[in-house]
Amino acid sequence: MKQLIASVLPLDMIRKILALCVVCLLASFLGFMVETIWIALRHGYIDNRGMHMPMLLGYGLANLVIFFLFGTPDHPKIYFFSEYATGDTARHFLYIAQVFVFMTVCESLVGNLIYHFCHV
Numbered sequence: 487m488k489q490l491i492a493s494v495l496p497l498d499m500i501r502k503i504l505a506l507c508v509v510c511l512l513a514s515f516l517g518f519m520v521e522t523i524w525i526a527l528r529h530g531y532i533d534n535r536g537m538h539m540p541m542l543l544g545y546g547l548a549n550l551v552i553f554f555l556f557g558t559p560d561h562p563k564i565y566f567f568s569e570y571a572t573g574d575t576a577r578h579f580l581y582i583a584q585v586f587v588f589m590t591v592c593e594s595l596v597g598n599l600i601y602h603f604c605h606v
Contacts, residue, residue, distance in 0.1 A: 509546070510549060513545045513548070514543050514544075515540055517542040517544070517546070518537070518542045518545075548592075556584070556588070562577075564584070
């Protein structure tokens with residue numbers, strides 16, 4: 487099996503795919519933990535919200551979307567206002583700001599669509 491996979495994909499590509507899968511799983515788990523702790527602190531009880539595993543795949547997939555769309559702070563793919571970034575700190579701040587705006591807009595759109603179609 488290992489030889490079959492290695493014959494189809496180069497080893498470097500397999501390592502990159504596995505690293506992205508690990509990031510996705512870690513972000514999914516951390517998203518679940520943060521939401522669970524938030525509900526416990528805010529409402530005083532723990533609720534797994536009908537999930538069978540401690541994972542919220544939306545957080546992991548959001549991290550992958552950010553990576554594929556925006557890249558990383560050191561190697562950005564989409565970079566608005568790049569002429570204002572004169573140093574590493576400014577570049578990182580602008581990267582985080584644009585990802586924050588993008589994710590806020592996406593979360594609002596998805597929430598409104600779910601509310602509109604599912605009335606939840």
